[in-house]
Amino acid sequence: MSRRFSPKVVSANDLIEGDAVWLTEDDRWTRDMAEAELIEDEAHAAIRLLFAKGQPNVVVGAELVDAAPGPDGPVPTHFREAFRTHGPTNYNLGKRAEGFAPRGHIPGNEAL
């Protein structure tokens, strides 16, 4: 009854700035999801989440989020996480205003 584990990234918010960050393979927190570690093994995912939760003075709300391999690195599979790589859609603010390329599919933004 083992279901295939869908790949994940560890996603969180920076404690001080509050912006979206992802855990890299070399234990850094990156603002660009493409640099994140794509975790394909369930047991390893649990270890990485534990590591993230052990940094309460750096990040808040660490969780595992579905992701898929993309051309530049992991991309979100759900639109909620895609918005986190992009910023709000009503203004040019947040990640895309800071020069980060949006990752995954941003609904209504078919040009990307």
Add this chain to the structure above:
Amino acid sequence: MTIIVTDTGFRVDDFPGVIRPLAEIEQIQEGDGVEIGPADDPRALVGVLGQVALIRVRFPAFNDGRGFSHARDLRSFGFHGRLRAAGHVLADQYAMVRRVGFDEVEIDEALAARQPEDQWLARANWRDNYYQGRLRA
């Protein structure tokens, strides 16, 4: 060892009596203590409030606020003995605890280490800036 917090800081527990669970209400003697939890009904104690020397209200989690109403109710039933909030109570809640009628807080060593005495003493001024006190006066 548990730590008792009052307006003057940390001290050891000096309550000499036994503290009984609510289930042992029939056996309560003069000078005993009794403990209630958030789901208990303090009205059960109304008949023995004259004998009880201490009531310990358990806070299993700091965000379960029922203990605050229990304290207010126990005082309104005429309990004048020692009223103690025990368990997961934060220094940041000390003013609330005192304002609803508790005399003291009982915490464990781990919490006391993380939230040392100065953080509790910072709220020992709980009589100040107290809207409800001003409105009820």
Add this chain to the structure above:
Amino acid sequence: MYTYNEFDEAFVRSRVAQFRSQVERRIDGSLTEDEFRPLRLMNGLYLQLHAYMLRVAIPYGTLNPSQMRQLAHIAERWDKGYGHFTTRQNIQFNWPRLKDVPDILDALADVGMHAIQTSGNCVRNVTADHFAAAAADEIADPRPIAELLREWSTDHPEFQFLPRKFKIAITGAPNDRAVTRAHDIGLRMVRNEAGEPGFEVLVGGGLGRTPMLAQVIRDFLPQADLLPYIEAILGAYNLKGRRDNKYKARIKITVFENGLDAFKADVEERFARLRSQWSGVDQEILKDIEAQFAPPAFRNAPTDDYEAFRAQNGVFRAWTDVNLHPHKVDGYTIVSISLKKHGATPGDATAHQMRVMADLAERYGHGELRVSHEQNIILPHVHKSDLPAVWAALREADLATANIGLVSDIIACPGMDYCALATARSIPIAQQIATRFEELQVEHDVGPLKIKISGCINACGHHHVGHIGILGLDRAGVENYQVTLGGDGTETAAIGEKMGPGFPAEEIVGAIERLVLGYLEIRRDAEETFLETFRRAGPEPFKGFLYGTEETADAA
């Protein structure tokens, strides 16, 4: 208007100092995130998708010009130059950094404001009729009572950790503009047969996952009993409310599961027991508060120039037709400033716009501003002779949209553009609907129509009480929008009826267009509003417009 006394000032400053220390202790590890979270929430600080969000209380939606200017200053100094006015008469800043928040709170305290209890499981900011003390239909000004409730609820030691959040709304007018029946407690100011002031007290209303309209728990509560009675309701709820399931924790469920009679018996027992703790000092304090809400010095001046300008300028006339509301004083009017320009984000104002509105309030509005739960700004006291000047200044600041109460005056929560709880976006849907109806040029013909959009089941966008309600959901990883019709938030309150399957984002605007154009076809005459037509004709024809049944498929 109310200004802080020494007590309020000392209180707010001490709270800022406490929060500053809590932030420091969070960063140094004295407080875990689990412990810090409720403390930051009690001070209005959320963590959203892209950043922290600070929700600042605007008690009973009332602001003076210097407060509005300070909000502009905060937007520029610590945020990204704008603020979002909410359906709870608050303002939200979407981009503060954790370490700046204590400074922002100090800046708020400088003008007698705070962010206390704008979140958390406590008594939230008390809301009131945004036309208070100005509307022609008013019995009494609800704001002094709302201020008394603000003071009573602030830092209330017994009620900081309730089962769930708790919202109180108050109205002093028979026409309910405060949505009192959708609140945990709704208060309606009334007088008894002897002419004494008091309240009709409603309890157990709320929207969210399980929408319910509040029921009357007391027909007439004497004014002096208000605080002890509210305290009895809260005490009963604190003990009886469910803590095992967050979706069943609101008082509406407590009342529903226990039954109103049993809940009321509990409340009355507590009230009888605790009433004697109140010496009456609160009523003395209320008198002092009331004195601060004395009406401004209204002036008596001719309105001929206004009428003349109105006759000659069609654009101005169109604005006066929909953005004004009758004032109780001759020659005066209530101006609603629309924050719903077609295509803009509902409820957002730039720092510049905030300053323009502050200046107008100071120069032409007896120094008063209000925030409406419909996410617009109100100048409650404007003499009609000043309207041309007010309008000209608003136009220059892009604030003269003539659409109050019309199809493009849409309530929308921030949705998934900002909110961590959202399941879909709200803002783009509101933008597209407004833009579409501007193209169609029908909204003045359509007349009064309230569209309300929520981006999740929690219903911050009040979709249950929208004439047209739109609820954004996540259906298998795709945004999907469900339509409810016939909701009403006023004195004739009703929960909207779910129509049928939802629409994907690309189709919802067309669906709303079909609904509204369909209404124009079947209304009895131009006087019959959308809501009246729905109540008369029932859901069937509207389902036809939405989903295309035989007789309407061709017409569409």
